Amino acid sequence: MIKQTAFKPAWYLRNRHLQTILPNIIHPRFPKVAKERLELEDGDFIDLLWSETRSPQTLLILHGLEGSVNSPYAKRILNYCNQHQIAAVLMHFRGCSGEANRLLRSYHSGETGDVQQVIEHLKTQGITDIALLGYSLGGNVTVKYMGEKPTDPAVRCAIAVSVPFRLDLCATAMEKGFAKIYLTSLVNRLIVKMQQKQTLFDADTRDFPNPKKMRNFWEFDDNFTAPIHGFDSAEHYYSSASSRQFLPSIDKPTLILHSRDDPFMSPEVLPLKDELSDSVTLELSDHGGHVGFVANNGLLPTMWLQQRIHRFLLDQGLFADSN
Numbered sequence: 001m002i003k004q005t006a007f008k009p010a011w012y013l014r015n016r017h018l019q020t021i022l023p024n025i026i027h028p029r030f031p032k033v034a035k036e037r038l039e040l041e042d043g044d045f046i047d048l049l050w051s052e053t054r055s056p057q058t059l060l061i062l063h064g065l066e067g068s069v070n071s072p073y074a075k076r077i078l079n080y081c082n083q084h085q086i087a088a089v090l091m092h093f094r095g096c097s098g099e100a101n102r103l104l105r106s107y108h109s110g111e112t113g114d115v116q117q118v119i120e121h122l123k124t125q126g127i128t129d130i131a132l133l134g135y136s137l138g139g140n141v142t143v144k145y146m147g148e149k150p151t152d153p154a155v156r157c158a159i160a161v162s163v164p165f166r167l168d169l170c171a172t173a174m175e176k177g178f179a180k181i182y183l184t185s186l187v188n189r190l191i192v193k194m195q196q197k198q199t200l201f202d203a204d205t206r207d208f209p210n211p212k213k214m215r216n217f218w219e220f221d222d223n224f225t226a227p228i229h230g231f232d233s234a235e236h237y238y239s240s241a242s243s244r245q246f247l248p249s250i251d252k253p254t255l256i257l258h259s260r261d262d263p264f265m266s267p268e269v270l271p272l273k274d275e276l277s278d279s280v281t282l283e284l285s286d287h288g289g290h291v292g293f294v295a296n297n298g299l300l301p302t303m304w305l306q307q308r309i310h311r312f313l314l315d316q317g318l319f320a321d322s323n
Contacts, residue, residue: 002273005257005283007304010296016261017178019289022301024072031078033069033090038121044105046114047097048089048121051078055087057129057318058122062115062138064162064291066189068096073135073161073291073305080306086319087127091118093138095193104200106193108225109137109167110241112145119152131313132158135291136264139163139256140243146254147246147277157253157316159309162262162291165244166269168235171217173266182264182290183216190220244269250277255312257305259288 013019033049040046049069059081063074069090081088093107094114107114119130132155134142139160145151146158164170174183194201194211201208206227214220222234231237260267276282285293295304313319 001276001278001280002282002284005285005308007285007288007293007308008295009285009287010294010301013294013296013301014287016259016263016287016289016292019259019261019287019292019294020182020263021289022294023292023303026301027072028075028079031069031075032082033078038118040114040117042103044094044101044103046094046118047092047099048118049078049092051081051086051088053081053085053087056127057087057131058127059086059088059131059133059313059319060115060118060122061088061090062132062134062141063090063093063096064136064138065109065186066096066193067135067138068092068098071135076303077133077306077309080310084310084319086310086313089118089122091115100193100196104197104204105228108229108237108241109140109164110144110237110243111229112141112148115141115145116152119154123152123154128154129156129318130154131156131316131318133160133309134158134163135161136164140165140167140241143243143250143254143256144241144246146252147243147249151252155252156318157255157313159255159257159312161257161305162264163243163256163258164265164269165242165247165271167238167242169269170265171221171234171238173269174264175216179263187214187216187220190214190224194224244271244275247271247275247280248277250279252279253316254280256280256282257285257293257308258282259285259290259292261287262290264290 095101293304
């Protein structure tokens, strides 16, 4: 089902770039969390951050490209969970917790194996009901996980925000206009990570180019993401990892929150109604930017996403509001 969202932007924040940038300028306080390092089967590790509340019902949060607990949206949802006594875990993708991971491989938009390992770990901690919440790249991972094969029985539902449904179209869209600013920032951060792994590259038998020569996602993914993670090319990676193709197979309640004016994407990225399974609701707004959705209370900007996410969880019979 596709429906219009109830989100209304602040009257002075209808511009998609303002919606995208402002939430990253207004930094919330750092949440109270507990850190846990999860050792993975291949010798690598993932760092998890737990909210203050522990419960058999737990929200598993996946951040976006080069995100972390320092991302404002991650701090906001963790603070919200602490305020409302919601048990939550932020999963840092490999190499995103402030310490380089041990292997040459890292994470990418279609990596769901690590998510399953974290889910298995959560179940050993007495967690029986899991809701997935993914932002941007994490949203793509969430949608792909929910639709690529039968999900883990412990996973009850999912929410995905600002999903890059077609990675190829998004990579191209970000080379145009003001979006180049976002592109440059993200690619430069990826380049720094590759430079930090120089010893691992030196030990590899393959010939990799100088990462500083990469200028866009197509080049970076063709020369690094694809060969490191077992894809033939950027095109092969994009076609395999894009979540849009997995939407028809989703069989558990899944809410996708998306803005038509998302500057990271073109309109062609959005799926059509007949591509969605009966379990998927795509809520669209005309304004909202990329992981923005800034409303207002009087003249003060307010962040709408946390309340909408919580309402969906309550509708699924999870995380009853104790306040």
